[in-house]
Amino acid sequence: MNQQTKKIALLGLSFSLILIGIGLSTQWQQTPATPSHQTVASTSTSVTHQDQATTEAMAALKTQIDRMESDRRAAERRTAAMERELALLHSQSSPTDQSQESTESFLSPEEELRRTEAQSWAQVELLEGAIHAETADPQWTTLAEATLKEAFLNTQGEDGLQLLEASCRTTLCRMKLSRDESISPGESFRQLTHRTPWQGQSFVRIDLENSADIVVYLSREGYSLPQVTQ
Amino acid sequence: MRHHRILASVKGLLAAVGLMIIGVSQAHAVDGKEYAGSACVPYGTNNRYPSYNFSAIGNPSATQWLYLDCPAVHDARSISSGWVRVMDLHYYSDVTCSLNSIYFSGGATWGWGTPERSSVGSSANTQQLAFGGVGASDIAHYYYSCRIPPTFNGNLSYITSYQVIEND
Numbered sequence: 247m248n249q250q251t252k253k254i255a256l257l258g259l260s261f262s263l264i265l266i267g268i269g270l271s272t273q274w275q276q277t278p279a280t281p282s283h284q285t286v287a288s289t290s291t292s293v294t295h296q297d298q299a300t301t302e303a304m305a306a307l308k309t310q311i312d313r314m315e316s317d318r319r320a321a322e323r324r325t326a327a328m329e330r331e332l333a334l335l336h337s338q339s340s341p342t343d344q345s346q347e348s349t350e351s352f353l354s355p356e357e358e359l360r361r362t363e364a365q366s367w368a369q370v371e372l373l374e375g376a377i378h379a380e381t382a383d384p385q386w387t388t389l390a391e392a393t394l395k396e397a398f399l400n401t402q403g404e405d406g407l408q409l410l411e412a413s414c415r416t417t418l419c420r421m422k423l424s425r426d427e428s429i430s431p432g433e434s435f436r437q438l439t440h441r442t443p444w445q446g447q448s449f450v451r452i453d454l455e456n457s458a459d460i461v462v463y464l465s466r467e468g469y470s471l472p473q474v475t476q
Numbered sequence: 477m478r479h480h481r482i483l484a485s486v487k488g489l490l491a492a493v494g495l496m497i498i499g500v501s502q503a504h505a506v507d508g509k510e511y512a513g514s515a516c517v518p519y520g521t522n523n524r525y526p527s528y529n530f531s532a533i534g535n536p537s538a539t540q541w542l543y544l545d546c547p548a549v550h551d552a553r554s555i556s557s558g559w560v561r562v563m564d565l566h567y568y569s570d571v572t573c574s575l576n577s578i579y580f581s582g583g584a585t586w587g588w589g590t591p592e593r594s595s596v597g598s599s600a601n602t603q604q605l606a607f608g609g610v611g612a613s614d615i616a617h618y619y620y621s622c623r624i625p626p627t628f629n630g631n632l633s634y635i636t637s638y639q640v641i642e643n644d
Contacts, residue, residue, distance in 0.1 A: 362613050363582040369611075431585050436621060439574040442591040449611065452585040471588075473554075473611045 366451070369474045373418065373449060373463045376472050380415035386466065390414040394421060394464075397443040405429070405437045410458075417469040424458035438462060447471045507552045508641035516546035516622065516635060527632055532563070534632035535624040544635065546573075546620040552642035554612035560605045560620055560638040564595035569625035571595045571633055575607040575640075579616040588612060598628070602636055609643075 398409035406429035446465040453459035512531035523540035535542035562571040588611040
């Protein structure tokens with residue numbers, strides 16, 4: 247046991263030392279890789295942090311974009327609302343004087359003439375309606391009709407005007423006359439104003455083609471003729 | 477309660493002021509224009525040669541009447557009133573005018589008119605012939621239709637000026 251046991255123990259110790267040496271050398275060789283692993287780990291951690299920051303930034307950016315989009319839509323809604331309000335105001339202002347003036351300014355000459363003729367006949371209808379609505383005034387009607395006949399009968403053969411008919415009510419009279427071809431419509435109008443026997447407003451229509459078609463509406467003194475609102 | 481009365485009073489005051497402003501603006505919604513007599517235009521075949529004196533228009537003829545149309549601007553709704561100032565130096569004949577608003581439409585002449593008004597007596601002072609309202613169409617034109625008598629003892633009669641007031 248003595249010598250042989252010592253040799254075996256010494257050999258085992260050497261072998262162990264060799265194994266330890268090999269292990270240490272192996273450990274030494276692997277040491278550079280260890281920091282690499284640490285760097286990867288730390289890089290991985292850093293990347294993770296960067297990803298998180300980027301994700302947060304992206305989320306913030308998306309939030310901002312969403313807010314801007316929301317603002318844009320709100321602005322579009324406000325613009326649309328303002329446009330509707332403007333359109334409404336414009337349509338509401340259409341029947342007023344301002345739009346009436348603008349409408350008038352946009353009428354063509356033909357349209358203006360048509361409108362004028364329509365207004366003229368509306369005026370005739372208004373006066374006819376007023377005459378029919380009135381009753382005779384016993385104090386004035388007969389006297390007025392006689393005065394008109396006298397005023398215009400005197401002109402027969404002299405001024406070229408003939409009174410065909412005269413009828414009066416309470417505040418209005420209507421005369422129908424004809425003119426000779428020898429006098430112009432303008433001259434017949436002058437004769438009418440010249441022969442009118444009292445101070446009353448008159449509305450006259452003188453047909454330019456039919457000389458037997460002159461109509462005069464004459465108000466009683468102190469009264470005005472009703473007039474169509476334009 | 478008192479607060480409500482004060483508020484009501486303030487409202488009433490504001491309404492009154494508003495109405496006053498509207499009334500003033502309405503009162504100013506008239507358009508009067510004056511014209512010299514020389515703006516009148518003679519018509520007719522017998523006497524078409526007037527005499528002018530400081531832009532008044534007179535009749536120099538010893539035998540013929542002078543017939544005139546005196547135009548006025550139509551730039552508002554219708555005529556509310558008007559006048560013609562005349563100098564009538566004829567002993568027994570008068571200066572006479574009517575105010576007319578005439579337009580042509582649909583093969584007819586349509587017109588609003590006033591009966592004639594005449595000067596009174598004979599005087600070197602001007603007289604004013606006053607006219608009331610006259611209707612109008614948008615396309616109507618306004619004019620006074622007047623006549624001036626011949627001279628009397630060499631004195632001429634004149635239309636010195638005229639006016640038309642429109643309402644909007």
